[in-house]
Amino acid sequence: MEYAIEIKNLKKKFGKFGVDDVSFALPKGYIMGFVGKNGAGKTTTIKSILNMLIRDSGEVKIFGKDNLLHEADVKRKIGIVMDSPFFEENWTLIRTGKALKPFYPDWDNDLFMKMLSEFSLDPKKKIKELSRGMKMKIMISCAMAHDPDLLILDEPTSGLDAVARDELMSILKKFISNENKSILFSTHITSDLEKIADYITFIDDGKIIHSDTKDNLLEKYVVVKGGLGLLTAEQKSLIIGYDESRVNFDGIVAMEKLAQLPNSIVTEACTMDELVVRFNKGGGIQ
């Protein structure tokens, strides 16, 4: 299997933040949602992939090439969208495209202008005059105008309204329809994942909790509910994101551990929301 991204034992510590022994892989042609609460290590991981943060140790490969040794080659095939714009605020949109064009042999200016038109962006407007949603669209246009094979998006839907988020998801679906294209996007919004992600990687406190296909993860875990007093302490420890009210408890548990719980508990199919919330809460023998 070919991989768009392969990360092995990535370590990066700086101040209070960092990632520790992060390993996961994005197969070529798929979309991976990179999930975790604020401060979990998503942006640190993405910045390490882009060499914005110099990793302490570990390996990062993009399409089989080390991202440090082949930095220019690797970045030529990556389109990047961050949660805030990174262009000179006084540049017009046309000028922004002109500034980027010399760096990419595959830059398609017709495609760039077409995307601006499809997004209803005035090419003569300045970056600082754009709304949050428009800024995301100009970043997408710049990211896609040089025909990347990999799109990396860091919290792209943060601060967007539902319509804008839906638009972005449609763009990503269209992009991924080419089986040679791959996408890694970080988010803490679970509805984004349910719409388009093929793979999900959970990160918490700088460590990878899970990395698997979305379907496998949803099949691997089940929601459990029941009355208080039903479980022993040992059984409670099996439940991920254990939560209790005055009379009931709930959480999720791995399917292979379900047999260790009483027959009287209620089970429900797991949703992405439940997975994200419960993994963030922690607990359970994972």
Next chain:
Amino acid sequence: MKKIKALLKLDFQLLAPYWKWWLMFIGFSLAIALLNQSGFFFIISLMIFAGTVMAFPYESTEKSNLGILYATLPTNRKSMVFARYVMVLIVFVISYAVAIGAGIIIDLAFHQTLDGRMILLATALAFAMYTISVGFQTPFLYRFGYQKGRIFMWIPIILVNIVLMLPAFAQMANLNRSLNVMATFGNHQTLTNIISFAVGVVAIIASYIASHIIYLRKNI
């Protein structure tokens, strides 16, 4: 080579909006020249200020989050630092052309002439002042960014301008012993030229190496 050209083009695009600062520096240098009644001082002063102009791409980078833009481009940090220093040399050539032209005109206005030897001296000193100014500040700008690093860019300017303005103030204060900077340089021109060029080359090379080391390790 294409990448260096592209980086240079990008860097100059970041510098272009600061044309008003250029005018201000020319005005200030003119004031120093008039105070000393010499085009020579215009040349030296403008070249020092030209060095500070090289800090503005860092301001632009910080203000607009362009560190991320540079990190996304298909190039490496070595090339970025190299291109920035090529820009330093290009700005020197352009600034010096303006400085020498205006310096000659100012001297003519004061009925003085800059002969070939003085022009060579002015070139050597201008090169030294510019490269010391840029060389000193650039590693700090790479290390601390513009907001924190900019204080360092004024240190060489303040020190050198104090020395340049001493002759005028000495005369105004009517001191018995006045410092004659022009005479000192003029009496040892060849040595001054050699030392100035050498200091300038060493300053810029040392600065390049320091910036290279700092930027390659920097977390953006």
